[in-house]
Amino acid sequence: MTRINKAACIGGGVIGGGWIARFLLAGIDVDVFDPHPEAIRIVGEVLDNAEKAYVMLTGAPLPPRGKLTFRETLQQAVANADWIQESVPERLDLKRKVLTEIDAAARPDGLIGSSTSGLLPTDLQRDMRYPERLFVAHPYNPVYLLPLVEIVGGEKTSKATIAAAMERLPPIGMKGVHIAKEIEAFVGDRLLEALWREALWLIKDDICTVETLDDVIRYSFGLRWAQMGLFQTYRIAGGEAGMRHFLAQFGPALQWNWTKLMDVVDLDDALVEKIGQQSDEQADGLSIRELERIRDENLVGILQTLKGSHGGKGWGAGKLLKEFEQDLWASAGGEKKLADVAHPLRLIETKVSPAWVDYNGHMTEHRYLQVFGDTSDALLRLIGVDFAYVERGHSYYTVETHIRHLGEAKLGQAIHSTCQLLSADEKRLHVFHTIYDTATGDAIATAEHMLLHVDAKAGKAASALEEVLSKIRPIAEAHAKLPMPDGVGRHVGQKR
């Protein structure tokens, strides 16, 4: 993957802050310029939320967080960046001025993305000296969780710029979608705007309340659209007869005089107040912060679900997450961890995700085993049992497990796991994992596992290949010198 080395963010509001979080969490240093007196506080809040969500999103090893620096001037901020993201308020004159200043101060080969949600890149790049490196990179809120970036070039934008922008997004967990022709509002906001207008009419005319309208969306097509879009969903609805048949049926309906969309609704004080009141009722006492947390937890859960979809290959935003994690694992490398085998290996760092807890906020029983399983997977990657090895028909299966619960993990709690290799031979790995409360260092749970190397095609135990055994040996030798952990060899109900 092609990576951004250094980023600059001009504007640190909700959108700019989201970009800053994406860069920092991907290990990229970010220089920020924002004259707003509260910029540091606002960026800090977005970053806080982002970090909470991100750590729950993936158990893969995140790189060391990038360095965040607030600069006094725009010129200082952009000087050394190879990706500069502009997220200032949505006014053509202001954006054009800021982008022209960025252009003058940045390296000529620095990429310049604008977060505009509707302005044309051709208009934005008009006064630039190197307009070929300007493009629209339009993200969606919350930027630190929603992967989409609409990439749109103007008349003077070069093809190389578009290609460079597209390939730099996956390493920060994002998905670039190139919009072929520039139009105001691009694709996403066009669709949203159309639906939004109709929604406002429905509220204004008292057809329903904002809560009813939201329920209509989230109990029906919202669930469809999280994973397939509009056309693929309708393709299925067409059945075996196919998309053309479906369209032929749908066509006539377009002539019906259903929507109010020919008129623009007047969003006057009365309508604003009506929506405001209905929205207050809908919130049912939940603060913005609480709603934000619920939204982020749900997004994390949905993304993780889609990661496991399509027979484990991942689907849509979940496929992107899977590829992102593979990249994180590859980038993390095993060398550093294997350098210190004199102690149990510290393998997984995570936080207790909302999808993992029961109604008391305690981590559910089987999620402990999930963390232990992730720990085994991390060990296997370290000894060379990676995707390619498994593809060749070799793998380790867990045949036996013993778990002790010594404490409780709670929602949002930082936990980590270690692995001590108790013994190993050609076919077997006998391991002992411990989950710790990272804040206190207390052990919360332990797991003793026996893993068996198998020939997956034959479905039988078989010796591991030498390339793997050679990596196991130094760990086994070093760990043989460690004291036997408390609890090894216990059976259920044994007296202490």
Next chain:
Amino acid sequence: MTRINKAACIGGGVIGGGWIARFLLAGIDVDVFDPHPEAIRIVGEVLDNAEKAYVMLTGAPLPPRGKLTFRETLQQAVANADWIQESVPERLDLKRKVLTEIDAAARPDGLIGSSTSGLLPTDLQRDMRYPERLFVAHPYNPVYLLPLVEIVGGEKTSKATIAAAMERLPPIGMKGVHIAKEIEAFVGDRLLEALWREALWLIKDDICTVETLDDVIRYSFGLRWAQMGLFQTYRIAGGEAGMRHFLAQFGPALQWNWTKLMDVVDLDDALVEKIGQQSDEQADGLSIRELERIRDENLVGILQTLKGSHGGKGWGAGKLLKEFEQDLWASAGGEKKLADVAHPLRLIETKVSPAWVDYNGHMTEHRYLQVFGDTSDALLRLIGVDFAYVERGHSYYTVETHIRHLGEAKLGQAIHSTCQLLSADEKRLHVFHTIYDTATGDAIATAEHMLLHVDAKAGKAASALEEVLSKIRPIAEAHAKLPMPDGVGRHVGQKR
């Protein structure tokens, strides 16, 4: 909950078939009338899909499937039903005629719902003798998974009918949303139609392809809308300043001349063909059946994620699922299972869900513990450790677990679990669970657990209450006579 005793479905296409599946899987007998020569095959296919998805959706005990009967005449089908659902093609004259026939043949107090996606209930009920019991019950495809039903009354519909319709939907896993005023296309299809028109323009004008458009949706606002709708999402975007502030910012944008919505796109042959070709490319070789399966698996996973959201209370469609499952458990009762304590208790019946498997299609390690944990929960419910008991501050915690893997569970495989109570005292339950391949009867995995009764507030072990102990005793006494299962008391790595 108020339940439907007997349902009739007039029309068994994709939508009618979805209704039939909802009724049958909730244990309701359904009489069907559909003159289409292939009606039996089409209903069978929908029912197949529904059953696959439903069993993965919930591990709660489903009632015995209702009886499905195809009738020769409409009159026979509706004669004894207390909910009649009409799902014939979308033409006013046809629907009005069919509904009037239903009205004449049905019991005067039978509820009559129409699946129309756009026609006005006032127009539909015009010729009926008992028009007060006619309402629109508009579902979304796939009806067996998406919970939404828009409930709309006409001028002559009684309030009692609306109330009766609304309260009969949760027991079949659905969510009624009452639309206050009748308008063509109600709320959901209004919103969809607005967005659909804009989407067609974007394709026609070559701004993007259907794949790009779908990606824009499913990598961004589709993920938001699965859990919160339009207004609640924007409420958060407004931040602490609130909804009114957000609207005040958004307002002016409505005046921009962005959308094409003033014009109706001509869905001519060229546009149909263009969309058809792009859709073929997007499908990337996946058949409709495969796409359908992926869609259903994703919906199941998203619904399960939302069930665990909001600190385990459930959110949106997941909260509905949680309540549905609680009802299933309550309806199933424990009496039948407790009547036969001479054998290990058969507690969980489920299928291996797509979210549970790795890329090889094998059930992931921690999902075994999930099924074992569900088995423990089912046992606890049987002995009176229900929500009310836990609310009073008493609970059982698992302190120790030993798992043996004897075989493999694969995607879609039917599995069930049993529980043998090895010993019990005031504070402890020592249990042995087994997961079986339901088809072959082979044991796939076993788990030995020690559960400890706790005073949750004090955070200490404490005796269970007599109401629970009195239910444990007869099971413990009966199970004491069973042979000790193979594998009890094993430690990891012990020789066989």
